[in-house]
Amino acid sequence: MSGGYNEIHPEPTTFWSKYIFSFDHKVIAxxxxxxxxxxxxxxxxxxxxxxWTLAYPGVPFPVIGNLLFPGSNGIVPPDTYAMLFTLHGTIMIFYAITPILIGAFGNYCIPLMIGARDMAFPLLNMLSFWFAFLSGLVLLISFITPLGAAAGGWTSYPTLSTLIGSPGAGQTLWCVAIFLFGISSTMGAVNYVTTVITLRAPGMGYFDMPLTIWGLWLTAILNAIFVPVLGAGVILLILDRIMGTTFFLAGASATSGSGDPVLFQHVFWIFGHPEVYILILPAWGIVSDLLSFFSRKPAFGAKATALSMTSISILSTLVYGHHMFTTQMSPLLTQSFMTLTMTISIPSAIFFANWLGTIWKGSIRFDSPMLFSLGVVFVFGLGGLTGLHLGTTTTDLYLHDTYFVVGHFHYTMAASVLLGGFAGTYFWFPKMFGRMMNETLAKIHFWGTMIPLNGIFFGMLLVGYGGMHRRIYNPFIYESLQRLIPVNNIITMSAILMGAFQLVFVYNFILSLRKGPKAEQNPWNVGTLEWTIPSPPPHHNYDEIPVVKCGPHEFGNPNLKTGRDFQYQTEELVQA
Amino acid sequence: MTFKRSEAQINLASNIVIISMAMLFATLFMGYAIYRSSAPVWPPYGTQKVSLLLPSLSTLILFMSSFFCHQVLVNSRKADFKKAHFNLNITIALGLGFMILQGFLWSQMKGAGLYVSSGIFASLTYAFTWIHFAHMVLGVLALFYLKKVLKPQTQNILTKTSSVGNFWYFLEIVWIIMFITLFVF
Structure with missing residues (x-):
């Protein structure tokens, strides 16, 4: 299907219409x-x-500890600790990764990479951002409510999240914030799916789309289908908390008819497992493209990669039960979920092998986007392998709720997505802002992130395997866990180091915005459509809608006579 | 600022919106199925079923509104916008009537001692009807929007009419499932 209007919108003239309530996908990005x-x-x-709390229990947090926790002399109090791990997960997943990978790259890349002038629904696009903004505001306000913010974990399982476990307004505001964020995500999803289907440039078939667009498109489809599932769950939780319904309250079922706390877990993970792929698919797409661009080779098995990502998206909807093996699920069900989970390994292995096939014997350029992409290959490989232990019922029963789980999902979701996000940022920064980032600082940032990152997350796998449970304020009151203190110290030191190196990124970002060398139209020498227009692109993106004549990864064609090693997507494929 | 959009874009987007909302209601009905199948008796001991009169009347009204909503599209296709407006007004009136009846239903349930906190049966009945009501508000707002743009010179008017109509039918289908599950059986 195609045939959407690709009109030129009038350029905004006021500050408000240009930078605040903008309809332009580039500004919204x-x-x-x-x-x-x-x-x-x-x-x-x-x-x-x-x-800090886990490595040095009872020791005040340095520098800003007294400012943040004056009542406890700078030591993180136990109740605040519960709020911190709850909000850390919530914020990183919904308010950091989602806006950067899906909101920023989705908005920026989709129209530019498919040859469109804007999203299909610019007003909806603007509303999507402002709903996200409102949601973030509600979440931040929850910190200053009398009993503090939500403290039931990012999964907000009842009864921790019902009035029994969390009597304050913080948990209610958490639910409201998530619901508002869900509206924002759904608006974005409607826009992304419609834009990709109807506004692709003439000649661009689905397999001519860059894999970045495949990742973002599949993410949007999963978002449109599964975010409302969580929406339903949090509505019921809000009603339990405010209106007095009893959906998640256990009781005597024969008389009053009881609720079911475990039902929320089902609802949460029906959404939650696809959410893992919602977050990671854009990063996979970006990395699949960048590995080809910086290896100066066509993406190995690009169609198979796209189809593998599609298969994974479909399978991701059928495996949620592996998060709930310990909820007294029937063995028949656990075995079914385990088998389906293992099935995901097949398409994952295909596209992972395709990544390796792409860089194999390539003329690799180790620019910063490539370094971060290679980082994703490493951490996702490790994260994926540790997933096998958790998808297998027998090993999961031991590892469930330990730091092994934390290490696993930080490798797959946090590390892969973070590194993928940095790869994308370094790659598209010149197009977004018309200036180049400093490569030396970018490389320092990469190694300063990559090495401590493994110190953190591999350390988590070790302490988890050693039996350290997650979400305990001071695990070392248990004698058996005291031997894990040194590893925890290493994890914390690595985290501080990694945090410090992020300042290099911030410095580079701000410095480059102001004083970076002007970017050329195509500084990385790649052929996708966004590099055929100036950096940064004009308001309407394309003076004339491009006509696509070849795929996005045409590199190293020996018949090329242009002096370049790549072809633009607007050029006829050079034949022998 | 106004933006031009094609029929394909409006159709596709409105279908995705309906799929999203259908997933929300599907989750609610999944919850209902679990509560219902795990309860030894239904409704639980000490809980009275809701009288069928008001829910049946609501179903009838919503069914009629869908009929008139369909007529709006039929009239628009024939470019008879005067009749289309007439039928749209009836659809809106019936929609508002349905919403008023919901108020009476909640009042009747309260009068019969069925409070929100009276257990899972009451929780399901109140919550599902509230959530459906919230979507009805969106539906009526969409009908008012259609009333504003229902004229021959409006771009893609037939697609807009059918999209709003599809949403209205969707709300009716959800209500019928609720009627059967919550009130009849």
């Missing part, structure tokens, strides 16, 4: 980027507070 980076900082600081 940047709004999501600032928003995501802000929350990345907030969530990152929370991570440091958590890690």
């Amino acid at each position: 940047k709004q999501f980027l600032w928003y995501g980076i802000f929350f990345l900082g907030v969530g990152g600081l929370m991570a440091l507070l958590i890690r």
Whole structure:
């Protein structure tokens, strides 16, 4: 299907219409980027507070501890600790990764990479950002409510999240914030899916789309289908908390008819497992493209990669039960969920092998986007392998709720997505802002992130395997866990180091925005459509809608006589 | 600022919106099925079923509104916008009538001692009807929007009419499922 209007919108003239309530997908992308980076900082600081508490229980947090916790002489109090791990997860997943990977890159890349002038629904696009903004505001306000913010974990399982476990308004505001964010995500999803289907440039078939667009498109489809599932769950939780319904309250079922706390877990993970792929698919797409661009080779098995991502998206909807093996699920069900979970390994292995096939014997350029992409290959490989232990019922029963789970999902979701996000930022920064980032600082940032990152997350796998449970304020009151204190110290030192190196990124970002060398139209020498127009692109993107004549990964064609090693997508494929 | 959009874009987007909302209601009905199948008796001991009169009347009214809503599209296709407006007004009136009846239903349930906190049966009945009501508000707002743009010179008017109509039918289908599950059986 195609045939959407690709009109030129009038250019905004006032400050408000240009930068605040903008309809332009490029401006909205940047709004999501600032928003995501802000929350990345907030969530990152929370991570440091958590890690400090685990490595040095009872010791005041340095420098800002007394300012943040004057009542406890700078020591993180136990109730605040619960709020911190709850909000750290919530913020990183919904308010940092989602806005950057989906909001920023989705908005920026989709129209530019498919040859469109804007999204199909610019007003809806603007509303999507402002609903996200409102949601973030509600979440931040929850910190200053009398009993503090939500403290039931990012999964908000009842009864921790019902009035029994969390009597304050913080948990209610958490639910409201998530619901508002769900509206924002659904609006974005409607726009992304419609834009990709109806506004692709003439000649661009689905397999001519860059894999970045495949990742973002599949993410949007999963978002449209599964975010409302969580929406339903949080509505019922809000009603339980405010209106007195009893959906998640256990009781005597024969008389009053009881609720079911475990039902929320089902609802949460029906959404939650696809959510893992919602977050990671854009990063996979970006990395699949960048590996080809910087290896100067066509993406190995690009169609198979796209189809593998599609298969994974479908399978991701059928495996949620592996998060709930310990809820007295029937063995028949656990075995079914385990088998389906293992099935995901097949398409995952295909596209992972395709990544390796792409870089194999390539003329690799180790620019910063490539370094971060290679980082994703490493951490996702490790994260994926540790997932096998948790998808297998027998091993999961031992590892469930330990730091092994934390290490696993940080490798797959946090590390892969973070590194993928940095790869995308370094790659598209010249197009977004018309200036180049400093490569030396970018490389320092990469190694300063990559090495401590493994110190943190591999350390988590070790302490988890050693039996350390997650979400305990001071696990070392248990004698058996005291031997894990040194590893926890290493994890925390790595986290502080990694946090410090993020300042290099912030410095580079701000410095490059102001004083970076002007970017050429196509500084990386790649052929996708966005590099055929100036950096930054004009308001309407394309003077004339491009006609696509070849795929996005045409590199190293020996018949090329242009002096380049790549072809633009607007050029006929050179034949022998 | 106004933006031009094609029929394909409006159709696709409105269908995705309906799929999203259908997933929300599907989750609610999944919850209902679990509560219902795990309860030894239904409704639980000490809980009275809701009288069928008001829910049946609501179903009838919503069914009639869908009929008139369909007529709006039929009239618009024939470019008879005067009749289309007439039928749209009836659809809106019936929609508002349905919403008023919901108020009476909640009042009747309260009068019969069935409070929100009276257990899972009451929780389901109140919550589902509230959530459906919230969507009805969106539906009526969509009908008012249609009333504003229902004229021959409006771009893609037939697609807009059918999209609003599809949403209205969707709300009716959800209500019928609620009627059967919550009130009849």
